[in-house]
Amino acid sequence: MLTILGKSSSINVRKVLWTCAEIGIPFELTEFGSGTPNPVTTPEFMALNPNAMVPVIQHEGQTLWESNSICRYLATRFQRFDLLPQEAMARAQIEKWMDWQATELNNSWRYAFMATVRHSPAHRDAAALEHGVREWNRHMQILDQQLQGTGAYVNGSEFSLADIVLGLSLNRWRSAPIAHADLPALTSYFDRLCERPGFLQYGANGIP
Structure with missing residues (x-):
């Protein structure tokens, strides 16, 4: 177990x-x-x-x-090679987005999230918050551009592990009380993810 x-x-x-x-x-x-x-x-x-x-x-x-x-x-x-392929380049393309989520994207939202969602006393600087929101939106624009190209999921037409880590990041961005950039591909992507029971249970469940 x-x-x-x-x-x-x-x-x-x-x-x-x-x-x-x-x-x-x-x-x-x-x-x-x-x-x-x-x-x-x-x-x-x-x-x-x-x-x-x-x-x-x-x-x-x-x-x-x-x-x-x-x-x-x-x-x-568990040999779910549809989620993470065995072939080196195909796997690396998915891991690239997973690593981007854990480093670049996470760092971009940290200040704005702590200020607006966690209401941290250590994150009350207005200029830092404005910069944080701008950077968070800029990184989400990168994801939006990728989805405009694929028309479906982060790495192409098929759902993968990249969509799990970035789908949760998208839910956090949408849930935060900030000024959101107008990113239509992300809206369509979110609706697509909501067709998956696992995302409804663990992603779009009211928790940022």
Whole structure:
């Protein structure tokens, strides 16, 4: 049995949950609350992931952390090569967008999200917020341009792991109370993703 450690409200945990839904993997979720002490800082959890972050999975006697790596592992382990191909270039094209999500896109939304959704006292600078919103929209325009070219999913006509990680990012952008750029391809893409039960359960479920 696959065990997932993490909060079901976490965007990174939801990547793994949606991947499990797409593949049909049974799992047991150990739900982490917001108790004191924070469960991710306990010695037991730190022994699993020294970064003190979720998700962490335990499967077949092994432990793995980093959400995108977990999604790659699950697709490969269960031979869902439609989600992540075996051929080197085809796989790299999908992983390229997954890595872009984890680095460039994530960094672009951090300040604006913390200010407008999390209401963080440390993110109250108006100029920094304006810059953050602008950068978030600029990165979403990159995704919109890609989808204009494919006409369907991030990497082409077929759904892949790239759509799981970026679909959740799109949901976060749409949910944030900011001035959104007018990006019609992203609107069509979101509607397309809403046809998938896994996205409705773990993506477009009211949680940014």
